[in-house]
Amino acid sequence: MTILTGLGFVLILVGFFLVHYRYAVYRYRVNDRSVEIQKGFFFRQLTAIPIDRIQNVDLDQGPLLIFCHLQKVVLVTGGSHHEIEALTVEDAKAFKDQVMLLAKEARHES
Template structure:
């Protein structure tokens, strides 16, 4: 049994707000460089370079939101949790159910505002995450994945 699920549409708003946060951080850094230019005669090109990089990074991050959304999927099978992202730079991760040790749900203020949670799947070696799913779905996924992991561990005994 395998059903591929796409992330909910609200995640696009989170990604766009993340781009705005990056823009704000870049503006603060650019302002700091402008102050350094004024106080200590740092080169003016640093200010312009920082501003250019900040705007370029914001525009690219914002433009990639629909792309990220279109190619972000996950599926739960009897044997693995599969997470896929990207088309040009495709990344597909299969986490064997037998290796899963813990499933954690996380939600920062923006995710909480959009009623989303991040599903973090931990193995002995690393963690992987499903970036954001609705709260009820996240709870269901946690219970489903952990039930399958316990079932596999019980069968191995």
């Protein structure tokens, strides 16, 4: 029983540090045409999501993110979804508002 408790504590501690690691290696940029997400430290990945393809922006927050005062942003498109792992609560809400406004404007222009 002591081993399981110790293992659980180690997993929680590792998860806590991974949240801060993920927050440090994510970059995003929003412009009128796309949202660009760059992630990864050793293996970098750059994803560009066209604004007019974004259908919804969800904000998710599990227990660990709540503890760290962070939120995960999920960009939902017709065929997939893209995530920004950890933003501050204020940044996540501002990001959602900005992207949804740009997506609405892009759909009206089409």
